[in-house]
Amino acid sequence: MKILIVEDSKAMRIIIQRTLRQAGIAPGATVAEAENGVEALAAIRSTRPDLVLSDWNMPDMTGIELLEELSRGGERPPRFGFVTTESTPEMRQRAIASGASFFITKPFTPASFAQALVPVG
Amino acid sequence: MDPLKELLNEEIVGITRVIWRSVLNLGLQNEEGAPGHQPASGGLAFIGSVQICGAWEGSVVLHAGGVLVRRAASIMFGMEEPAVGSDQMVDALGELTNMVGGNLKALLPAPCKLSLPTVAQGIEPKLTILGNQVVRHVDFSSEGHRFAVSLLKRTRA
Numbered sequence: 001m002k003i004l005i006v007e008d009s010k011a012m013r014i015i016i017q018r019t020l021r022q023a024g025i026a027p028g029a030t031v032a033e034a035e036n037g038v039e040a041l042a043a044i045r046s047t048r049p050d051l052v053l054s055d056w057n058m059p060d061m062t063g064i065e066l067l068e069e070l071s072r073g074g075e076r077p078p079r080f081g082f083v084t085t086e087s088t089p090e091m092r093q094r095a096i097a098s099g100a101s102f103f104i105t106k107p108f109t110p111a112s113f114a115q116a117l118v119p120v121g
Numbered sequence: 122m123d124p125l126k127e128l129l130n131e132e133i134v135g136i137t138r139v140i141w142r143s144v145l146n147l148g149l150q151n152e153e154g155a156p157g158h159q160p161a162s163g164g165l166a167f168i169g170s171v172q173i174c175g176a177w178e179g180s181v182v183l184h185a186g187g188v189l190v191r192r193a194a195s196i197m198f199g200m201e202e203p204a205v206g207s208d209q210m211v212d213a214l215g216e217l218t219n220m221v222g223g224n225l226k227a228l229l230p231a232p233c234k235l236s237l238p239t240v241a242q243g244i245e246p247k248l249t250i251l252g253n254q255v256v257r258h259v260d261f262s263s264e265g266h267r268f269a270v271s272l273l274k275r276t277r278a
Contacts, residue, residue, distance in 0.1 A: 008237070009212050009215065009216040009219075010198070010209070010212050011194065011197035011198055011209065011212045011213045011216050012197075012216050014197065014198055014199060015144065015197055018199070057219075057235060057237060058237075059237060084223075085219055085220050085222070085223025085224065085235070086223045086226065086227070086235055087227075088227070088231055088232070090231070090232060106219075106220050106223070107139060107140045107143040107144050107220055108143070109143055
């Protein structure tokens with residue numbers, strides 16, 4: 001299984017990886033990182049991850065712009081969800097309309113990952 | 122209705138406490154009423170800020186001394202404290218500020234957008250956001266080190 005973490009904060013990318021391990025999500029998965037939506041778009045198209053965990057608010061291309069670009073592409077997108085500080089009903093609605101399957105709000109716990117991501121892996 | 126009447130210091134304390142516990146696994150004490158709010162005067166300090174724009178306009182500022190920011194970065198990056206560099210400290214404080222700001226934003230009128238965090242560092246740094254005034258300020262200490270969270274409201278363009 002391949003997981004892509006899209007997050008502009010290096011510290012948060014490390015914490016998300018740590019939390020995935022603590023939650024027992026997809027042990028043995030290959031985890032790659034991207035710093036923004038532009039990098040992630042290239043990575044998704046070249047490596048075809050099974051799961052994308054994306055921040056919402058990032059420089060260059062936000063997480064929702066990334067998801068909307070993927071949904072316009074006509075290709076089958078990976079399972080995609082947000083790990084973000086902000087989670088308003090409007091944001092959730094916009095994300096779900098573009099195919100997002102979960103929202104994890106920061107700060108999070110291993111339990112929030114387990115609840116949102118089951119039955120991944 | 123003024124939303125700030127509903128946004129109490131206790132909510133800032135609650136949000137910050139949850140972030141400190143879940144991200145850093147550190148406790149904190151609310152030092153409200155203690156004199157002054159400057160973290161570790163004379164030493165390296167960091168100020169993180171995020172702007173809120175939309176139905177409510179203002180900023181959230183997190184001000185912390187270098188010792189505490191280094192400790193936070195070492196936990197977030199999983200590194201020994203002496204190995205933590207300036208970039209990691211900026212990243213860590215920026216993300217902590219982003220989380221505090223984003224969670225406070227959820228208590229303010231919608232729709233609002235949150236900016237990317239900005240972080241300044243230096244010896245006793247000061248941050249002035251023109252046209253904004255402090256409407257809430259809470260002092261904390263964690264691991265014996267002071268830090269503060271402030272909510273500023275935009276009062277003029």
